[in-house]
Amino acid sequence: MGLSHSSVYHSSHVRSVSTSGPVIVEPYSDLYPRLDIYDFYGDEIYRPQFDLLVQSYQVIYDRPYEDMRSFYQIAGIHGLPYTTYDGVTGGVHEYNNQTDWAKGRWGGYCHHGDILFPSWHRPYLLLIESLLVNEAKKIASQYPDNEKEKYVEAAKQLRHPYWDWGDEKAMKGIPEIFITSEIEINTPKGKKKVKNPLKSFTLPVDVSYPLGKGQNPTDKPNYNVPNLTYNPFTPAGYPTIRHPNADYEDQYNLLNSNLSVHVPTVFRPGLYQMFHIRDFLRFSHHGVKPGGAQMGNVFSGHPPPSATGIGHFASLEIVHDDLHLATGGIGGHMAYIDLAGFDPLFFFHHVNVDRLFALWQGVYPDSWIPKITELNGTYTDEIDKVVDENTDLTPFRKTKTEFWKSSDVRDIEKLGYTYLEVAKFKSQDPKKLQAYLLEIYKPDPHCGRRFFVKLTIEAGKLAGPYSIRVFIDLPDANAQTPVTSPHFSGFVAMWQSNSHTHNNTFVVGSVDITAAMVRLNLRTETFEALQDVNVTTGLLSSLAIFDVNKDINIVPVTLDGKGVSPKDAGVSKVEVFTFEHDKENPNFLVENSGQYYGSKKF
Structure with a gap:
């Protein structure tokens, strides 16, 4: 390192x-x-x-x-x-x-x-x-x-x-x-x-x-x-x-200030997600190769998943x-x-x-x-x-x-x-x-439909341990924006990263943004066409629109508090999914129970 x-x-x-x-x-x-x-x-x-x-x-x-x-x-x-x-x-x-x-x-x-x-x-x-x-x-x-x-x-x-x-x-x-x-x-x-x-x-x-x-x-x-x-x-x-x-x-x-923030935004949501993953490869670690080569046998026995069905939960x-x-x-x-x-x-x-x-x-x-x-x-x-x-x-x-x-x-x-x-x-x-386990690690009371930001990060682009913070509905968020802000949703930790990482190894992580959306009174309901489309103009109402490019703000920060651009930190793609966590026998890796809100690349 x-x-x-x-x-x-x-x-x-x-x-x-x-x-x-x-x-x-x-x-x-x-x-x-x-x-x-x-x-x-x-x-x-x-x-x-x-x-x-x-x-x-x-x-x-x-x-x-x-x-x-x-x-x-x-x-x-x-x-x-x-x-x-x-x-x-x-x-x-x-x-x-x-x-x-x-x-x-x-x-x-x-x-x-x-x-x-x-x-x-x-x-x-x-x-x-x-x-x-x-x-x-x-x-x-x-x-x-x-x-x-x-x-x-x-x-x-x-x-x-x-x-x-x-x-x-x-x-x-x-x-x-x-x-x-x-x-x-x-x-x-x-x-x-x-x-x-x-x-x-x-x-x-x-x-x-x-x-x-x-x-x-x-x-x-x-x-x-x-x-x-x-x-x-x-x-x-x-x-x-x-x-x-x-x-x-x-x-x-x-240290204790860190824990007061990390426990509810990273640890508990992460463990809650983790206990929904039944595949050992996804559960065990975070390393993948370009194009997800490490995931080649994840879906064996299942039809190839659609883009909306790949939700990488916390490993x-x-x-x-x-x-x-x-x-x-x-x-x-x-x-x-x-x-x-x-x-x-x-x-x-x-x-x-x-x-x-x-x-x-x-x-x-x-x-x-x-x-x-x-x-x-x-x-x-x-x-x-x-x-x-x-x-x-x-x-x-x-x-x-x-x-x-x-x-x-x-x-x-x-x-x-x-x-x-x-x-x-x-x-x-x-x-x-x-x-x-889902009850003892339940991150908050809002455990029905949950929203996730999925980050794909190329390891080795930035040396040293750092974190990639996720803010929502705050376009000017930066390294100085406190994690106590109601707009802060959580982050993905890059603990093992160095400039000698080979073969463009990637890390995939996710952040549960549901609690922050509830705090900010952002919509969390399922899209309903009859209610959300203006029958005269045919346009979506503003409440129904979730713009990944504008509403999701990615802020990589080094351990000493310095901000880095998402591209320089290795962030290559950001996606947003919703899933119903509490449905009986969910298969989150091949079925999407919510919506795919699109992606942006860096």
Whole structure:
């Protein structure tokens, strides 16, 4: 995500093979649920588990950074430092920091922009979770006899909690447990105030490279957030940060302000849309090739859809992307794909993404991973490699010689964990689970006919993370127009974008503009010819006209608040659709229950 190679990796941070043998990710022998973070640290019943989790995080923080079981190494699997984890390379396709980077090949192990995005992160989470559980068991055995049994049982039941950022509670801001510097826990030596490891992680070595004067944390109190075409530099001894100010301090007022806007306009509408998608390809990720080549098998078994029938609803990945931008902010680790894994918030976010994946599986149990081409490549996979459910999810070992595959992680119960909602609806009609999810993520009371703006965006036209805001009925909307404006409808987040993106890769996203239309008293009813056409002149009444060119205003904005033209930001096409979300058994991908209001191109 940068203009120069030096902005992406640090060559001196070569990983070492673990001295205690290969890191093998093993499933649990017992089944227990992963819990909501609010319940996890707010309910006295789970307090022992919370005490153990905090101490276990600190243990893996404190390990030597060369240790494959240290937090640094686990976090670095995702992106930087673009070097080998536990000896797992691509063989003949091993990543080359010079030539592969120049071609646009992604240098982290993670899968983004391809169909393995949900399943790859599943063994990743199981890896860090199992390491934490192992430490928790050791710590539990050290408690006094009158507490030991309780803590041993808590360690057995411990699973990594999640933060549901789609819950209405998220509108009030990030949970306090991720903000406070110190917390009181019960340790084997009694109650103590300890440094809170869930707030940040202090880097043991430099990550990325120093930038120009004033753009590095060492320049505080005159720290200036770096140019967005570069990864921020984090020197050894400095913590991960969220929305940093000139003193390299977190600005939670900005983070919480972002959440107050994003939760109702992006997260909840996005999840509401997502649980209507039954096709795995559309659900799983946002990457397509020119002309929608990645979507070639989406409609297999169906007649070719008409132009009015293609409504790309929010994918899991594209909703996930915005949470990264909202919580990191310019200069914050969560906002940069290369650095996000070093913020402990990353794992609570991704456990929720896994939870959403598992819930979606409950709604559509027969939908699974087809064979497609991987557009971006990874540290072990070349660009345009064909992947499917049997592709190795490197670097996660199932045994010394085998890697986990998506087919291995399809059933989370076989891995030894579940989620309370998944367990509750397990034996019921999937429609009941869908109805439950649509109710808890209902974006607003206006859930009949809904209006969507569909954006087709060419990735790589603009470097760095940015968002594409959608305003309606406000022709002069610009980067300075506040997102608190009643005309603001939402946006599509471009988290992974760089100038080396190959083959004109496209991202397709949608914004639900219904709530904004209701706020502005714009018409949302179905067009009725008898009522809307003047029988004398034959013209449509003004209320019946929806002009995409005039009424939809696209405003791309970089993380530092600068405006960019839609064309320069890669926006190639804007379309408007309506759909009836609440009809029985809707098939949104091949049938249009509303109207197509046209499009405009840039």
